[in-house]
Amino acid sequence: MSGTSRIGEVMALDRLVHEPARLLILAVLANAREVEFGFLEQVSGLSKGNLSSHMSKLEAGGLVEVKKSFRGKRPLTELRITAAGRKALADYRQRLAAVMQELPEAPTPRK
Amino acid sequence: MSGTSRIGEVMALDRLVHEPARLLILAVLANAREVEFGFLEQVSGLSKGNLSSHMSKLEAGGLVEVKKSFRGKRPLTELRITAAGRKALADYRQRLAAVMQELPEAPTPRK
DNA sequence: CAAATAAGTTTGCAGTGCAAACTAGTCTAT
DNA sequence: ATAGACTAGTTTGCACTGCAAACTTATTTG
Numbered sequence: 001m002s003g004t005s006r007i008g009e010v011m012a013l014d015r016l017v018h019e020p021a022r023l024l025i026l027a028v029l030a031n032a033r034e035v036e037f038g039f040l041e042q043v044s045g046l047s048k049g050n051l052s053s054h055m056s057k058l059e060a061g062g063l064v065e066v067k068k069s070f071r072g073k074r075p076l077t078e079l080r081i082t083a084a085g086r087k088a089l090a091d092y093r094q095r096l097a098a099v100m101q102e103l104p105e106a107p108t109p110r111k
Numbered sequence: 112m113s114g115t116s117r118i119g120e121v122m123a124l125d126r127l128v129h130e131p132a133r134l135l136i137l138a139v140l141a142n143a144r145e146v147e148f149g150f151l152e153q154v155s156g157l158s159k160g161n162l163s164s165h166m167s168k169l170e171a172g173g174l175v176e177v178k179k180s181f182r183g184k185r186p187l188t189e190l191r192i193t194a195a196g197r198k199a200l201a202d203y204r205q206r207l208a209a210v211m212q213e214l215p216e217a218p219t220p221r222k
Numbered sequence: 223c224a225a226a227t228a229a230g231t232t233t234g235c236a237g238t239g240c241a242a243a244c245t246a247g248t249c250t251a252t
Numbered sequence: 253a254t255a256g257a258c259t260a261g262t263t264t265g266c267a268c269t270g271c272a273a274a275c276t277t278a279t280t281t282g
Binding site (some may be wrong): 031044103 | 129
Binding site (some may be wrong): 148149152159160162163164167185186187188 | 233
């Protein structure tokens with residue numbers, strides 16, 4: 001029962017997490033203790049500008065923490081996912097799993 | 112191998128499909144031969160206006176076909192997913208599956 | 223006839239993502 | 253020493269988008 005009861009799950013996706021660029025960032029952060037801005041720039045392929053603004057949004061939403069310091073004389077920005085961030089990601093993953101159940105596996109579900 | 116080789120998959124998600132409202136619409140369409148506007152409005156919880164505009168975008172993108180007719184004297188709009196729509200949805204599903212592999216199952220992957 | 227309902231479409235606006243421009247400081251070469 | 257390039261980001265500007273509200277056109281009901 002209830003193929004249709006979960007049919008609205010998809011609408012409850014957290015938009016802050018749902019955005020591909022941010023999802024990517026969170027996925028990387030979730031798998032490391034702490035990550036440098038530059039590293040994230042490399043692996044994500046995002047421009048610095050883009051990365052910076054997504055970072056700010058994630059920070060504003062409390063999903064990541066940003067730590068600014070210096071390495072030698074150069075500025076260094078490091079990101080870390082917060083507990084809330086992990087929770088948001090876990091929730092998102094869960095809903096996503098529910099969504100995938102709605103999507104037909106096969107190209108065409110003959111009716 | 113290559114947990115990192117798929118790390119960019121998330122960026123290749125089709126935005127036309129990625130939008131929750133449209134994903135919902137496509138998911139419904141994929142599981143029926145043809146669906147009425149009104150029915151979609153009910154199950155999606157979207158307003159007519161919203162539904163109409165998403166429908167237009169999906170149509171413009173060639174993912175759905177819209178057939179207009181009359182039932183008795185009232186206009187009747189029916190939607191059907193196209194072959195391209197099924198393909199887009201299948202591709203999306205596949206990428207989504209790849210994405211989910213990046214997301215940690217457990218709340219916290221202790222490092 | 224007037225008002226309500228049906229079935230959508232169009233409009234207006236607030237919010238967003240992205241690229242390009244900008245900032246601030248450091249390093250290098252002359 | 254200072255002009256120019258590089259590093260490490262941030263801010264700005266704009267085009268696009270999703271959503272709610274207003275509008276349209278026709279039908280049914282009181």
